[in-house]
Amino acid sequence: xxxxxxxxxxxxxxxxxxxxxWVRNDGLPAFKINExxxxxxxxxxxxxQARGIxxxxxxxxxxxxxxxxxxxxxxxEVHFDVGGTDLxxxxxxxxxxxxxxxxxxxxxxxxxxxxxxxxxxxxxxxGVAIPHVRNPIVLNIxxxxxxxxxxxQAIEFGAxxxxxxxxxxxxxxxxxxxxxxxxxxxxYALKQPAFSDAVARxxxxxxxxxxxxxxxxxxxxxxxxxxxx
Numbered sequence: 001x002x003x004x005x006x007x008x009x010x011x012x013x014x015x016x017x018x019x020x021x022w023v024r025n026d027g028l029p030a031f032k033i034n035e036x037x038x039x040x041x042x043x044x045x046x047x048x049q050a051r052g053i054x055x056x057x058x059x060x061x062x063x064x065x066x067x068x069x070x071x072x073x074x075x076x077e078v079h080f081d082v083g084g085t086d087l088x089x090x091x092x093x094x095x096x097x098x099x100x101x102x103x104x105x106x107x108x109x110x111x112x113x114x115x116x117x118x119x120x121x122x123x124x125x126x127g128v129a130i131p132h133v134r135n136p137i138v139l140n141i142x143x144x145x146x147x148x149x150x151x152x153q154a155i156e157f158g159a160x161x162x163x164x165x166x167x168x169x170x171x172x173x174x175x176x177x178x179x180x181x182x183x184x185x186x187x188y189a190l191k192q193p194a195f196s197d198a199v200a201r202x203x204x205x206x207x208x209x210x211x212x213x214x215x216x217x218x219x220x221x222x223x224x225x226x227x228x229x
Contacts, residue, residue, distance in 0.1 A: 002038040011044070012053065022047075027120035043134075045180055051124075067144060067181040069189060070213040075099070076147035076170070078205040083152050088114060090155055091131060094170050098147045104139060109172070112139075123159035128190065128199075132171040132179065144182055145172045150202050167199060189215045 005023075009016040020037070022028035029043040079097045084090030095110045112133045116122065123129040133139065147170045154164035169186055173179035189195045195211040197203075203211075 002040060003044065005037050005039070008039050008044055012048065029119065067178055067185060068216050069146070069182065069185045070209050070216050072144045072146040072171075072182055073148060073209050073212050075143050076145040076172075078148045078150075078208055080150045080202065081152045082149040082168070084155065085153070086155055087117060087157060090151060090168070091117075094131070094147060094149045094168055097149065098145065098170060098172075100145070100172070101142070104141070109133070109139060113170075117158075121158035121160075123157040123165050124187075124190075125159055125161045125163065127154060127159075127163050127166045128169070129157050129159070129165045129167070130169045130171060130183065130186065132173075132183070139172060141172050141174045144174065144178050146170065146182065146186065148199070148208065185215065185219060188219065 003011070005016050005019050009019045012019065019028070019039075023030045023037055023039070028039065028047050030037045030039045032038070077099055079094075082090065082093050082097055084093045091113050092110055095106050095113070098106075100106065100109075113131050116132065116134050119134075121129070122131050147168075149168040149170060151166050151168065154166040157165035159165060171179060171182055171186070173182060189212060190199070192215060195208075195215055198208050198211045
């Protein structure tokens with residue numbers, strides 16, 4: 001569903017001029033119809049959650065299925081010393097490392113991830129980025145995947161805080177709702193001391209997944225979709 005500026009402002013409880021400023025200056029995805037901006041609900045939720053901006057419950061995904069952060073990390077695994085010296089080579093290394101189904105075209109996934117970065121950095125600050133595809137359905141993934149990649153060296157990622165990125169959470173999901181739910185849950189997890197500390201010190205795979213499991217027990221289905229507030 002597409003929203004106009006007034007509807008988006010209402011859902012975010014901000015003035016319309018703030019939404020316009022975000023569109024024109026801060027990378028909020030939008031397009032024009034008859035000289036009026038239109039904003040995708042999914043794009044708006046993704047953009048606001050990545051920046052910790054509170055939204056109305058009316059904006060959240062309709063699905064009530066619980067999306068497990070721990071299971072997604074198990075599907076994608078935790079990878080250490082992922083190589084690369086710039087954004088493209090790092091994403092290429094991450095894609096090559098991910099345990100993807102055989103029928104997934106890794107070159108296509110890389111192109112889609114790079115296209116997403118060209119629209120605006122997925123770096124969320126403090127050296128962390130969450131690369132993902134804008135339309136998860138195109139990859140025909142059956143299970144949600146989050147691959148946690150600790151980079152061999154930090155790289156410039158266009159983060160708003162200017163800190164080079166050293167940690168990637170690469171998300172690939174079977175549906176848009178699953179993707180948004182995982183993004184919300186991950187955003188919430190990164191604000192919790194136990195999980196964020198385990199990630200910051202590059203703890204073992206088992207410890208990180210155990211911390212993710214604790215986050216899952218804290219969040220019922222509805223909270224899992226709103227946890228990034």
